[in-house]
Amino acid sequence: MRDKISTALEGKHMLVTGGTGSFGHAIVKELARFQPASISIFSRDEKKQYEMQHEFSHECRLRFFLGDVRDFERTREVMRGIDIVFHAAALKQVPNCEFAPFEAVRTNIVGAENLRRAAVEAGVKTVIAISTDKAVKPVNVMGMSKAIQERIMLNPTNESESTKFVCVRYGNVMGSRGSVVPLFCDYILKGEALPITHPDMTRFQLTLQEAVHLVLWATVRGESGDLWVRKMPATTIRTLGRVLAYGMTGNEEYPERIVGTRPGEKMHEVLVSEEEMWRATELEDHFLIPSWAKSQDTPGITEGAFKEYSSEDVHQLSEGELLEMLMADGWITPEHRPGPKARLSHG
Numbered sequence: 001m002r003d004k005i006s007t008a009l010e011g012k013h014m015l016v017t018g019g020t021g022s023f024g025h026a027i028v029k030e031l032a033r034f035q036p037a038s039i040s041i042f043s044r045d046e047k048k049q050y051e052m053q054h055e056f057s058h059e060c061r062l063r064f065f066l067g068d069v070r071d072f073e074r075t076r077e078v079m080r081g082i083d084i085v086f087h088a089a090a091l092k093q094v095p096n097c098e099f100a101p102f103e104a105v106r107t108n109i110v111g112a113e114n115l116r117r118a119a120v121e122a123g124v125k126t127v128i129a130i131s132t133d134k135a136v137k138p139v140n141v142m143g144m145s146k147a148i149q150e151r152i153m154l155n156p157t158n159e160s161e162s163t164k165f166v167c168v169r170y171g172n173v174m175g176s177r178g179s180v181v182p183l184f185c186d187y188i189l190k191g192e193a194l195p196i197t198h199p200d201m202t203r204f205q206l207t208l209q210e211a212v213h214l215v216l217w218a219t220v221r222g223e224s225g226d227l228w229v230r231k232m233p234a235t236t237i238r239t240l241g242r243v244l245a246y247g248m249t250g251n252e253e254y255p256e257r258i259v260g261t262r263p264g265e266k267m268h269e270v271l272v273s274e275e276e277m278w279r280a281t282e283l284e285d286h287f288l289i290p291s292w293a294k295s296q297d298t299p300g301i302t303e304g305a306f307k308e309y310s311s312e313d314v315h316q317l318s319e320g321e322l323l324e325m326l327m328a329d330g331w332i333t334p335e336h337r338p339g340p341k342a343r344l345s346h347g
């Protein structure tokens with residue numbers, strides 16, 4: 001697969017919208033390894049771009065473009081000469097979108113439509129858009145806006161002969177900006193009790209590196225109209241907090257307080273709904289949900305397997321597995337001196 005990815009990316013001009021974000025930053029790093037002709041980064045905040053320019057000062061193939069996906073003319077300008085687009089620019093915080101719904105509409109929906117139109121007009125070969133489990137049976141504005149983003153990207157009536165549109169959907173990226181891991185770290189460093197929304201609330205979990213690999217995999221494997229979902233484990237937020245606190249302090253009974261669910265939150269997330277299962281294809285590690293047009297000819301998963309793919313039912317990460325993920329991602333380091341981890345690492 002790495003060879004195929006290499007062939008697909010080598011010598012190409014690429015654009016990463018939201019290239020200064022958690023995912024954007026990680027994929028830019030990875031893309032640079034595949035000998036691209038150029039990597040353009042498109043986002044609004046000049047400070048984040050300035051810092052990234054500094055970090056990547058050795059990388060002459062990076063280009064930085066300030067602008068907003070809400071602005072069609074600017075999106076059109078940055079799209080010129082681009083072969084592959086990774087669309088990661090988004091408003092992704094559930095409570096923020098809940099309190100400013102139309103801002104979510106403007107970035108996640110209007111921005112997606114601008115990007116689609118500009119890509120087709122510029123003759124871009126491939127557009128990969130990043131979606132979220134919150135877009136499935138959405139109960140909050142962020143999820144609703146991302147569900148519409150998926151429809152805009154994969155709408156068969158928008159199909160273009162020259163541009164392939166693929167979506168990738170995944171759950172919580174451990175440690176991404178604004179996620180629960182950096183929040184919990186702050187509490188632990190201050191010695192304060194961890195705020196737990198609900199002890200039984202579960203979330204799918206993957207690392208940034210896994211998210212990047214999934215997107216590159218779908219870039220090569222995906223056909224126009226495909227929505228790819230990776231199978232992934234889950235955990236309760238409480239267990240995640242406990243393991244992080246243990247890893248950072250050695251305390252197995254770190255204090256917590258129950259604060260209740262926030263506006264727009266679900267108890268469990270779903271990556272493939274029951275209705276989507278009717279037309280999905282199950283592979284070893286992924287589900288493929290074809291566009292409506294293609295699914296006319298695809299039988300989908302066979303009888304009796306129409307159950308949704310929910311964070312409540314999948315493999316729940318053991319404490320040891322979580323500890324390993326947090327260490328691999330650098331959230332727990334040797335200087336945290338967690339003490340003996342025999343119990344957790346065999347959990």
Ligand SMILES: NC(=O)c1ccc[n+]([C@@H]2O[C@H](COP(=O)([O-])OP(=O)(O)OC[C@H]3O[C@@H](n4cnc5c(N)ncnc54)[C@H](OP(=O)(O)O)[C@@H]3O)[C@@H](O)[C@H]2O)c1
Binds near residue numbers: 043045087173
């Ligand atoms: N993090 C997760 O757990 C998770 C899970 C599933 C899916 N996803 C999806 O993955 C994608 C990337 O998420 P992330 O975690 O990397 O988010 P992030 O760290 O918040 O980054 C978002 C990026 O988008 C840019 N941006 C925001 N609004 C923009 C606009 N109107 N025009 C241009 N750029 C804009 C931001 O930069 P500026 O602020 O400078 O513009 C930033 O570079 C999103 O589509 C998100 O929905 C994330």
